[in-house]
Amino acid sequence: MSGRPFDAVLCDLDNVIRFYDTAPLAELERAAGLAEGTTMNVAYAPDVDLPLLLGRITTEEWVDSIASALSGRVPQAYARRLGRALTDAPFRADDAVVTLLRQVKRHLPLVLVTNATLELERDLASMGLADLADHVVSSARVGVAKPDREIYEIAVRRAGTVAGRCLFVDDRPENVEAAVTLGMTGVHYREPADLRKALDFVFGAGGDAVTHV
Template sequence: MRRTEQSSPAGEQALGAAESFGAVLCDIDGVIRFFDTSEVTRLERAAGLPEGTTESVGFAPENDLPLLLGTITREEWADSIVRGLLPRVAAHEAEALARAFSMADFRVDETVVDLLRQVREHCPLVLVSNATRWLDDDLARLGLTDLAHSVVNSSLVGVAKPDRRIYEIAAERAGVAPDRCLFVDDRQENVDAAVAFGMTGVLHRDATDLRTALLPITGRAGTAPPGD
């Protein structure tokens, strides 16, 4: 079993001395992409709901998993959020919240994108995401269609992290044995599953974690920009 690395003095030393990896497998949401839910928060306050209520409904397994496995549409997902919010709020408030949440805008962490572009110069880069069927359109909006050599999208392959099968698919796409793959994700359960499969896992908290983890590949520490 491979190790899980985190950003700490000991972890940095271990990674600095580690062998170079043959491929990097990286999550998208929570690592590369971040959603703006400020409008959802505003609507929740106006409706008298605790902040985060809509997110808890939208990401409840019975609502979220069918979306991530590609078995329902965005509209059907929004309808499930409406049902989950009723009768705590009026129908028109539930519909507004569901629309704002399911259509939320997003941004990228440019520092992470720059680090991953460096990776492309050295080894295969595969994005591994529990994502929707419209992920390709989202990546095009962000100008990231050429970021990775391959994208493993749960809604297209029909299996989601932390299921072992999605890690098998990702390693196959990379053309590298699991024990030479570096897996990066912001969720501990997904990292743990990668480690159990034989990969080296990195729990992502900020770009510093990724920069340190990639040193065996990129060979340069770099400096964090202001606000990183």
């Protein structure tokens, strides 16, 4: 693979590899007369979810914060039920993306760079992905979250290369922009074809053939 454009792939987890089913939560919101997405809007406000992503609070404490933020809209017990429905939402891995990344790992270091909770390792194991990446950089473990440059720098060091030799994949434009600012090549992920196109250099240079996605 001489002449390859990158020496490592840095990849986000949620909404690239892992996807959640929030239909049960939406049903509870409708039953309470709330607009669909209300709970997530509250839960993912920076002052509510950043402590979780930095490993400073537990998931149960996050539920408490969500319930508190929803107080006044629904009864307290129902607010906790909504928070719990979010944290317990079932999730799955996208098989097409996993297949691509497993084949890439045969040729290049693969590092997951994710804003995650202290339960990430358990979640990866439950999806059969404990061995997917060479390294996992979790915000909850390193104490810094995307798009802070420090988490990217940690990931680059673990990949054993320099930023200019990294391909970075994420579903959030602001995270991609931060990576590009550091010299990486960024891919704004929307569907598996985005990843397949970015990784063509691997499969076009003697890599294994893969199913088109």
